[in-house]
Amino acid sequence: MNDVKWAPSADIETLKQRAAILASIRMFFAERGVFEVETPCLSQASVTDVHLATFATQFVGPSYAKGLPLYLQTSPEFAMKRLLAAGSGAIYQIGKAFRNEESGRHHNPEFTMLEWYRPGFDEYLLMDEIDALMQCILSCGKATRISYQAAFEKYLSIDPLTIELDALKAVCEQYGYTEIAAQETSVDPLLQLLFCMEIEPQIGQNVPCFVYHFPASQAALAKLNEQDPRVAGRFELYFKGMELANGFNELTNATEQSQRFDEDNLQRQQMALPKVEKDNRFLMALEQGLPNCAGVALGIDRLVMLATGKASIKDVIAFDIERA
Amino acid sequence: MANYSTNEFKGGLKIMIDGEPCTILENEMVKPGKGQAFNRVKIRKLISGKVLEKTFKSGDSVEGADVMETDLAYLYTDGEFWHFMNNDTFEQIAADEKAVGDNVKWLVENDVCTITLWNGNPIAVTPPNFVELEITDTDPGLKGDTAGTGGKPATLTTGAVVRVPLFVQIGEVIKVDTRTGEYVSRVK
Numbered sequence: 001m002n003d004v005k006w007a008p009s010a011d012i013e014t015l016k017q018r019a020a021i022l023a024s025i026r027m028f029f030a031e032r033g034v035f036e037v038e039t040p041c042l043s044q045a046s047v048t049d050v051h052l053a054t055f056a057t058q059f060v061g062p063s064y065a066k067g068l069p070l071y072l073q074t075s076p077e078f079a080m081k082r083l084l085a086a087g088s089g090a091i092y093q094i095g096k097a098f099r100n101e102e103s104g105r106h107h108n109p110e111f112t113m114l115e116w117y118r119p120g121f122d123e124y125l126l127m128d129e130i131d132a133l134m135q136c137i138l139s140c141g142k143a144t145r146i147s148y149q150a151a152f153e154k155y156l157s158i159d160p161l162t163i164e165l166d167a168l169k170a171v172c173e174q175y176g177y178t179e180i181a182a183q184e185t186s187v188d189p190l191l192q193l194l195f196c197m198e199i200e201p202q203i204g205q206n207v208p209c210f211v212y213h214f215p216a217s218q219a220a221l222a223k224l225n226e227q228d229p230r231v232a233g234r235f236e237l238y239f240k241g242m243e244l245a246n247g248f249n250e251l252t253n254a255t256e257q258s259q260r261f262d263e264d265n266l267q268r269q270q271m272a273l274p275k276v277e278k279d280n281r282f283l284m285a286l287e288q289g290l291p292n293c294a295g296v297a298l299g300i301d302r303l304v305m306l307a308t309g310k311a312s313i314k315d316v317i318a319f320d321i322e323r324a
Numbered sequence: 325m326a327n328y329s330t331n332e333f334k335g336g337l338k339i340m341i342d343g344e345p346c347t348i349l350e351n352e353m354v355k356p357g358k359g360q361a362f363n364r365v366k367i368r369k370l371i372s373g374k375v376l377e378k379t380f381k382s383g384d385s386v387e388g389a390d391v392m393e394t395d396l397a398y399l400y401t402d403g404e405f406w407h408f409m410n411n412d413t414f415e416q417i418a419a420d421e422k423a424v425g426d427n428v429k430w431l432v433e434n435d436v437c438t439i440t441l442w443n444g445n446p447i448a449v450t451p452p453n454f455v456e457l458e459i460t461d462t463d464p465g466l467k468g469d470t471a472g473t474g475g476k477p478a479t480l481t482t483g484a485v486v487r488v489p490l491f492v493q494i495g496e497v498i499k500v501d502t503r504t505g506e507y508v509s510r511v512k
Contacts, residue, residue: 197362
């Protein structure tokens with residue numbers, strides 16, 4: 001019994017500050033005419049993303065004597081886009097997201113996500129709005145912006161859009177990642193390695209920093225750039241060594257979206273990961289017509305960590321996974 | 325030895341890196357929201373004592389190291405080996421110069437030391453945190469009755485040299501912190 005941790009992992013004062021931040025966020029969106037929605041945490045469909053692991057369960061009850069498989073959402077993205085396709089207009093959500101296999105100083109398998117969508121916005125306009133929210137919550141200076149390509153050129157003197165695998169492996173070896181480089185067969189994981197180990201600690205130290213124009217191979221659910229299809233309308237926000245947000249100029253083309261799901265599943269097969277069924281409700285919504293929009297997901301827990309100066313995510317959530 | 329996946333990493337786990345047994349000091353997961361996860365691990369090499377950082381792709385496995393620690397009393401040295409004994413079983417183990425390393429200067433007969441064994445062979449000897457040793461040489465001319473004036477060097481029976489307060493003299497026994505090599509107090 002003495003080993004049982006009943007007390008919260010965060011102190012009560014921090015939880016009060018957290019509540020105040022949540023209230024400020026809701027005020028921010030109320031003033032801008034963006035309305036709050038709630039979508040299911042439990043969904044019949046999951047995500048194909050090769051780097052996301054979901055929790056699965058099932059509903060047993062009326063009409064489902066044999067059980068209905070359900071997945072805890074890794075983000076509310078698909079459901080919120082279905083609302084947008086149904087004509088919701090600008091919406092936001094503050095809710096729980098769940099990711100298996102993730103736990104650490106900056107990760108808890110269950111965490112709180114702020115996600116919002118702005119019809120008629122492109123990624124640049126949305127970055128402006130995120131910047132305004134950051135200044136409002138963190139009382140920080142205006143964010144800086146750097147393209148993914150420029151960040152690699154500035155800090156590592158390589159061009160991430162043209163570099164060949166062998167040359168990239170050589171760079172990784174130079175930074176001491178010999179074993180990881182030796183077994184890798186594609187460019188993206190090595191770019192991600194160099195980005196989070198060597199670039200992230202150097203950007204956004206004084207004011208937040210947006211990194212935009214991620215490579216097309218890491219587009220996720222973003223549109224490709226019309227002028228330069230080697231890059232996508234995807235951006236991320238970093239501040240004080242933490243990844244805070246990931247946003248897209250949203251892909252609206254159902255066929256292209258379906259193809260990306262197929263490509264994910266092909267990659268899953270190569271990585272010996274289970275195939276994930278495509279979310280057909282989401283694809284049908286895209287066919288119906290998703291308005292041109294930009295959207296972003298922002299980690300509330302990490303935002304509270306920055307606002308309160310806490311070093312670990314468990315310091316800002318009432319009960320971390322060890323105490324859940 | 326079993327292999328350990330990155331999910332089994334935690335402080336104190338003994339693994340093989342570059343052919344040398346190591347202990348994990350810190351383990352941190354690093355993962356972009358949309359991207360590959362990595363484990364950034366701080367390790368100490370158990371033979372060289374070097375501390376370094378190493379990054380693994382999450383999900384990879386590493387060979388475990390057959391390392392155990394045992395508490396043994398120091399007996400004597402024959403010049404080539406330092407002999408230790410288990411006070412319960414009377415079993416003896418001999419450690420070579422490489423295993424004893426700089427800690428040779430803190431070895432006091434009958435003191436219980438921690439011996440690190442890799443595949444059954446001693447690779448490191450850790451003395452108790454505090455040892456008591458007699459001063460064989462220090463400058464008697466430097467007098468004074470206050471500590472904190474910077475002190476003076478004193479040589480101990482084992483050859484160790486520590487800074488002691490001015491009032492401490494030859495023939496006295498002092499208590500030393502072996503982790504820092506600093507004087508703690510006189511032993512009456």
